[in-house]
Amino acid sequence: MRKLLILILILTSILAGCTSTKEETQPAEHNRDNLVLAIGGEPEEGFDPTTGWGRYGSPLFQSTLLSYDDELNITLDLATDYQVSEDGLIWTVSVREDVLFSDEEPLDAEDIVFTFETTKNSGSVVDLSKVKEIKAIDAHTVQFELSEPDSTFVHILATTGIVPKHTYDENYNQNPIGSGPYQLVQWDKGQQIIVEKNPHFYGQEPSFQQLTFLFLSEDAAFAAAKAGQVDIVSVPPAFATEEVEGMRLVELDSVDNRGVMFPFVPSGEETGDGLPIGNDVTSDIAIRKGINIGIDREQLVEGILDGFGRPAFSIADSLPWWNENTAFEDGKVEQANELLEQAGWQLNEKGIREKNGIEAAFPLIYPSGDQIRQSLSMAFAEMVQPLGIEVTPEGKSWNEIEQLMYSTPVMMGWGSHNPIELYNVYSSETRGIGYYNSNYYSNEIVDEYMSQALAAKSQEEANSYWKKAQWDESTGFSARGDAPWAWLVNLKHLYFVNENLEIGAQKVQPHGHGWPITDFIQNWHWKE
Amino acid sequence: MISNIRSLSLRQRALLTITLSVLFLLSIAIGSFLFGEDELAIQMQNKNSSPSLSHWFGTDWLGRDMFARTVDGLALSLGVGLLASSISVVIALILSLLTMWSEWADRIVTWFIDLFLSVPHLVLLILISFSLGGGFKGVVLGLAFTHWPSLTRILRGEILQMKTAEYVGISKQLGKSKWWVARYHFLPHLIPQLFVGFLLMFPHAILHEASITFLGFGLPAEQPAIGVILSESMRYLSVGMWWLAFFPGLSLLLMVGIFDRLGHSLQKLLDPFQGQKR
Numbered sequence: 001m002r003k004l005l006i007l008i009l010i011l012t013s014i015l016a017g018c019t020s021t022k023e024e025t026q027p028a029e030h031n032r033d034n035l036v037l038a039i040g041g042e043p044e045e046g047f048d049p050t051t052g053w054g055r056y057g058s059p060l061f062q063s064t065l066l067s068y069d070d071e072l073n074i075t076l077d078l079a080t081d082y083q084v085s086e087d088g089l090i091w092t093v094s095v096r097e098d099v100l101f102s103d104e105e106p107l108d109a110e111d112i113v114f115t116f117e118t119t120k121n122s123g124s125v126v127d128l129s130k131v132k133e134i135k136a137i138d139a140h141t142v143q144f145e146l147s148e149p150d151s152t153f154v155h156i157l158a159t160t161g162i163v164p165k166h167t168y169d170e171n172y173n174q175n176p177i178g179s180g181p182y183q184l185v186q187w188d189k190g191q192q193i194i195v196e197k198n199p200h201f202y203g204q205e206p207s208f209q210q211l212t213f214l215f216l217s218e219d220a221a222f223a224a225a226k227a228g229q230v231d232i233v234s235v236p237p238a239f240a241t242e243e244v245e246g247m248r249l250v251e252l253d254s255v256d257n258r259g260v261m262f263p264f265v266p267s268g269e270e271t272g273d274g275l276p277i278g279n280d281v282t283s284d285i286a287i288r289k290g291i292n293i294g295i296d297r298e299q300l301v302e303g304i305l306d307g308f309g310r311p312a313f314s315i316a317d318s319l320p321w322w323n324e325n326t327a328f329e330d331g332k333v334e335q336a337n338e339l340l341e342q343a344g345w346q347l348n349e350k351g352i353r354e355k356n357g358i359e360a361a362f363p364l365i366y367p368s369g370d371q372i373r374q375s376l377s378m379a380f381a382e383m384v385q386p387l388g389i390e391v392t393p394e395g396k397s398w399n400e401i402e403q404l405m406y407s408t409p410v411m412m413g414w415g416s417h418n419p420i421e422l423y424n425v426y427s428s429e430t431r432g433i434g435y436y437n438s439n440y441y442s443n444e445i446v447d448e449y450m451s452q453a454l455a456a457k458s459q460e461e462a463n464s465y466w467k468k469a470q471w472d473e474s475t476g477f478s479a480r481g482d483a484p485w486a487w488l489v490n491l492k493h494l495y496f497v498n499e500n501l502e503i504g505a506q507k508v509q510p511h512g513h514g515w516p517i518t519d520f521i522q523n524w525h526w527k528e
Numbered sequence: 529m530i531s532n533i534r535s536l537s538l539r540q541r542a543l544l545t546i547t548l549s550v551l552f553l554l555s556i557a558i559g560s561f562l563f564g565e566d567e568l569a570i571q572m573q574n575k576n577s578s579p580s581l582s583h584w585f586g587t588d589w590l591g592r593d594m595f596a597r598t599v600d601g602l603a604l605s606l607g608v609g610l611l612a613s614s615i616s617v618v619i620a621l622i623l624s625l626l627t628m629w630s631e632w633a634d635r636i637v638t639w640f641i642d643l644f645l646s647v648p649h650l651v652l653l654i655l656i657s658f659s660l661g662g663g664f665k666g667v668v669l670g671l672a673f674t675h676w677p678s679l680t681r682i683l684r685g686e687i688l689q690m691k692t693a694e695y696v697g698i699s700k701q702l703g704k705s706k707w708w709v710a711r712y713h714f715l716p717h718l719i720p721q722l723f724v725g726f727l728l729m730f731p732h733a734i735l736h737e738a739s740i741t742f743l744g745f746g747l748p749a750e751q752p753a754i755g756v757i758l759s760e761s762m763r764y765l766s767v768g769m770w771w772l773a774f775f776p777g778l779s780l781l782l783m784v785g786i787f788d789r790l791g792h793s794l795q796k797l798l799d800p801f802q803g804q805k806r
Binding site for chain 2: 218219222223226236238239241242299302303304368369371374375378379382393394395
């Protein structure tokens with residue numbers, strides 16, 4: 001009897017629990033002026049632009065001299081005008097005079113000089129080593145002097161948020177004061193940040209008074225979306241096929257790419273730290289090209305990403321500096337086999353190709369815990385099997401990958417709005433610098449094109465050289481040329497968005513997930 | 529007479545349990561050989577399908593058959609358990625034989641047992657397996673180095689008891705060496721304990737292997753281990769793919785339970801004292 005009573009008690013409490021959550025799941029009223037977002041990406045280093053905050057998207061709390069529109073054209077933001085000298089060394093930027101920081105202090109040239117000097121000295125991911133001198137000409141004009149011409153400097157100006165000189169200290173990353181559309185109210189580390197509208201923002205006024213960013217695991221974020229507790233949530237492809245009541249799926253194209261990095265040189269050398277360089281299998285161009293032709297990227301997109309992505313043929317697909325001729329027809333197993341055969345890779349009794357006693361077999365390392373890269377690696381291994389190439393996927397920690405990446409193929413990802421990434425990944429100058437050019441790739445002609453791109457006077461001129469560096473109809477760093485990489489897919493960034501919320505057009509999303517979606521936050525509004 | 533039949537049937541029951549358990553475990557081992565590349569291959573066209581006649585346990589997000597993966601995982605667990613338990617038993621035997629050497633040796637061994645038992649099992653396991661670099665080797669050695677203390681304690685108790693036995697005393701007075709006494713008096717006496725201890729260690733070892741793999745400190749993600757399968761499945765629970773966790777988890781539980789039954793049945797057969805208990 002008592003057992004029965006307890007059972008009834010439990011059942012009723014469960015039912016009660018269900019009904020009470022049901023009430024909360026009612027879609028919120030239309031004219032609410034706050035939003036809850038679960039888009040992940042809590043920055044470990046805080047919100048200091050001088051150490052890299054905002055380089056993948058809007059800094060939110062700060063504003064930048066220049067910015068991008070939704071087609072990645074450079075537009076003015078804090079700046080009213082900018083000029084580059086004939087030799088490309090002197091950049092002069094004049095800025096608005098009516099800008100206030102959120103603490104009501106005015107923003108002037110001193111703050112800009114201070115920001116860029118601090119960034120240069122911080123030794124962070126933002127590379128300002130080419131900037132020789134920064135000086136204020138008058139209260140609202142700044143002059144940058146570069147040590148060599150750099151057409152990509154414009155992207156530094158578009159991604160570096162300006163910090164106030166008068167309040168900047170070592171705690172700034174926790175307490176960012178800036179001239180952006182929002183100001184930080186509260187940061188509960190590991191849980192959430194709450195931001196409020198900056199009343200002194202000079203640009204278009206956002207329609208939401210308060211935003212709450214929750215930092216949840218993928219699973220918890222999805223559950224919150226189902227419970228109707230968030231307005232925007234980022235989800236992995238596996239969740240995107242689900243229906244969520246009151247929300248619609250927004251698919252954003254990105255250059256957040258995944259591809260296999262092939263060591264470009266034969267083995268034998270060592271880095272300064274004694275790490276091995278090179279791989280005797282992938283140093284053969286026939287292997288790299290055969291794989292590039294033989295794999296079926298469309299199938300990877302359909303199978304692994306549930307269709308939420310597109311095939312990738314280069315590091316910068318659909319960006320202004322992308323060479324469209326780098327794309328080709330893939331999935332041609334026969335053609336790939338022919339190529340390998342001609343290059344002297346013969347099948348042995350195990351069904352694996354062999355040349356000069358070396359088997360066409362290599363491990364493919366992926367960061368363990370990254371499920372998409374794991375699945376891609378496994379599917380890649382199966383796809384190259386018909387080519388007679390044996391690939392063994394192995395999950396490793398990033399620490400281990402850093403030891404192995406100069407000698408072993410790795411499933412990596414890039415994707416930036418700054419073409420300097422092409423230089424970083426493919427130039428002979430950057431061989432073995434961290435994750436940059438871990439292939440040890442080098443091609444003199446490509447180097448020449450890229451230095452011309454850097455020296456270019458205009459963005460159009462620069463882009464034409466970037467394109468030539470990829471493929472100039474005879475050589476280049478793309479898969480049609482030297483093929484140091486096998487690019488596989490560009491992910492789509494997936495969000496469930498409250499069906500009454502309008503977020504407008506978005507630009508092609510970069511490698512970083514989450515924050516880039518807040519780029520045009522001023523344009524967000526409820527549907528009428 | 530009646531008690532005779534009853535004890536006989538108990539013995540028979542024990543024998544039956546043992547036979548069935550061994551058959552089950554054998555079928556897992558054989559099954560893992562039968563499932564080759566084909567069943568484990570990625571088949572995008574039938575991914576995320578729920579349990580059906582062609583895929584008993586459903587398929588995962590890469591279209592791999594979960595039944596094949598589970599059987600492979602269980603076989604791997606079996607292998608890990610076998611290796612780890614064997615090493616553990618050897619450690620336990622050596623340490624327990626050490627205790628008869630001298631009072632000091634006994635104290636040191638007891639101190640070690642207390643030390644290892646005082647630290648939470650899983651923490652120690654993660655510590656050892658991590659410091660050995662993880663992977664298969666790390667897990668096996670981690671399990672081996674953490675599962676010996678309780679068995680050692682039992683064996684030590686047995687030895688203490690035997691040491692006071694008259695025949696041991698007589699052997700000593702006849703000038704037999706300690707080695708001789710250990711070899712001819714202690715070891716034969718300890719073998720049933722060792723065997724049962726070995727079998728009862730299995731479920732522990734297997735469950736611990738699965739837990740640290742689940743936590744990400746154990747076997748690497750490309751191995752078909754049950755812990756890997758379970759931790760992967762966590763990502764898909766909220767989209768309703770329950771079969772990814774349910775069947776492998778249940779199978780693991782079943783295997784562990786069977787090992788437990790096997791150990792206890794064997795104990796009934798080998799140990800007269802346990803055999804009389806109802």
